[in-house]
Amino acid sequence: KQEVTQIPAALSVPEGENLVLNCSFTDSAIYNLQWFRQDPGKGLTSLLLIQSSQREQTSGRLNASLDKSSGRSTLYIAASQPGDSATYLCAVDLGGGATNKLIFGTGTLLAVQP
Amino acid sequence: EAGVAQSPRYKIIEKRQSVAFWCNPISGHATLYWYQQILGQGPKLLIQFQNNGVVDDSQLPKDRFSAERLKGVDSTLKIQPAKLEDSAVYLCASSPRHQETQYFGPGTRLLVL
Numbered sequence: 001k002q003e004v005t006q007i008p009a010a011l012s013v014p015e016g017e018n019l020v021l022n023c024s025f026t027d028s029a030i031y032n033l034q035w036f037r038q039d040p041g042k043g044l045t046s047l048l049l050i051q052s053s054q055r056e057q058t059s060g061r062l063n064a065s066l067d068k069s070s071g072r073s074t075l076y077i078a079a080s081q082p083g084d085s086a087t088y089l090c091a092v093d094l095g096g097g098a099t100n101k102l103i104f105g106t107g108t109l110l111a112v113q114p
Numbered sequence: 115e116a117g118v119a120q121s122p123r124y125k126i127i128e129k130r131q132s133v134a135f136w137c138n139p140i141s142g143h144a145t146l147y148w149y150q151q152i153l154g155q156g157p158k159l160l161i162q163f164q165n166n167g168v169v170d171d172s173q174l175p176k177d178r179f180s181a182e183r184l185k186g187v188d189s190t191l192k193i194q195p196a197k198l199e200d201s202a203v204y205l206c207a208s209s210p211r212h213q214e215t216q217y218f219g220p221g222t223r224l225l226v227l
Contacts (some may be wrong), residue, residue, distance in 0.1 A: 004156070033213070043118070043205055043218035044157070089156055101170060102216070104156025 002027045002053050004092055006105035013080055014113050021075040021108045023090035028068045035075050038087045038107070047088075048075070053101025080112045116140065118219035120206050126225045132194035134221045139187070139208030145184055147216060148191050157205055163189065196226045215216040 004025045013019050023033070033049045036044040048057045050073070056065040063076040068096040073090055087109050093104040119138040127133050139146050144165050149157035158213070160179065162170040163187040174181070183189040193200055203223050207216040 036218075041220070041223075043220045044207075045218070046215045049215055090155070100160070101159050102157075102159070106154065106156050 002030075002092060002094060004090060004101045006088075006090060006108050008108060009106070010109040010111075012113060013016045015082060015111075016079060017080050017096075018076070018078050019080055019110070021077070021088050021090075021110070023073040023105055024073070025092050027053075028071055029094075030068065031093040033066055033073050034091050034093065034102070035062075035073075036091065037106045038089060045112040063069075064067065079109075080110075082114045083111045085110055085112050093099040100114050116203070116207055118208055118217055120219040120222050122202075122222055123220065126227065127196055128227050129198055130195040132192065133196055133224065134193075135191045135204050135206075137189045137191070137196075137206030139206070140217055143184070143217075144210035145208050145209045145211060145214075146191070147207040147209075148181055149207065151203045151205055151221070153202070160191070163175050165214075189193050193224075195196060196224075198226050200224060201226045 007022045027060045030052055032048045035038050035047045037047050038044050050057045050066040061078040066073045087107045089107045091104040091105050115170055121136050125133055147165045148160045150160050151157040160174045161181045163183040166183045181191045203221040205218055205221045207218045209216045
C-alpha cells in the first residue's frame with residue numbers, strides 16, 4: 001500500500017529565506033508526482049508535475065526534484081514571500097490503466113513572516 | 115476559462131440526515147473526481163468518472179455514499195444517512211483526460227452534528 005509522508009508538518013520562516021519541503025513515498029512504482037498549494041477555504045492549485053522519467057521541474061521560484069529509487073521528492077522555494085504562506089501537498093499518481101489515483105501526503109503548513 | 119464550480123460552499127446537518135453536493139467541471143474536461151479531505155489530512159479519492167462512466171469507486175462507502183455524472187458533465191455526490199465522521203471538505207476536480215493535471219474546485223465544507 002502506497003503511503004506518502006511530508007516533513008515537516010509545519011514551518012515558519014522569515015521573508016527572503018530559501019526553504020525545502022520534503023515528501024517521501026513507500027512504493028517507487030509511480031506514474032508521476034505533483035506538488036499542490038492549498039490556501040485556507042480554497043481548493044488545491046497544481047504547482048509542478050514531475051513525470052516518473054524526469055528528475056526535476058522548475059516554475060519561477062519553485063523547483064521540484066524527484067528521486068524514484070529512494071522514494072523522495074523535494075520542493076525548493078527560493079526567496080520566500082509572505083504570499084507563499086499556505087499548505088503544500090505532494091501527491092503521487094499510481095497511474096495504471098484508466099485510473100489515475102492520486103495519493104496525497106498530509107501536507108506542510110508554511111508561514112512566511114514579513 | 116472558468117474553473118471548477120461547487121455548491122454549496124458550506125453545509126451543516128445533523129447525523130442521519132441526507133445531503134447532496136454539486137460539481138460543474140471545466141468545460142470539455144472528460145475526467146471528474148470527488149475527494150474527501152478530513153481536517154489535518156490530505157485529500158482521499160472517493161470516485162473517478164471518465165465521461166459519465168465510473169472508473170474507480172473503490173474507496174467510496176457505498177452503503178451511504180452515491181455519485182452520478184449525468185450526460186458526462188455535472189456531477190452530484192450524495193450522503194444518506196450522514197455520520198459524524200463524514201465531517202470534512204468535499205473537493206471536486208476535473209482534468210482534460212486521465213493522467214493529466216487535475217484542477218480543483220473550492221470545496222464544500224460539511225459539518226455533521
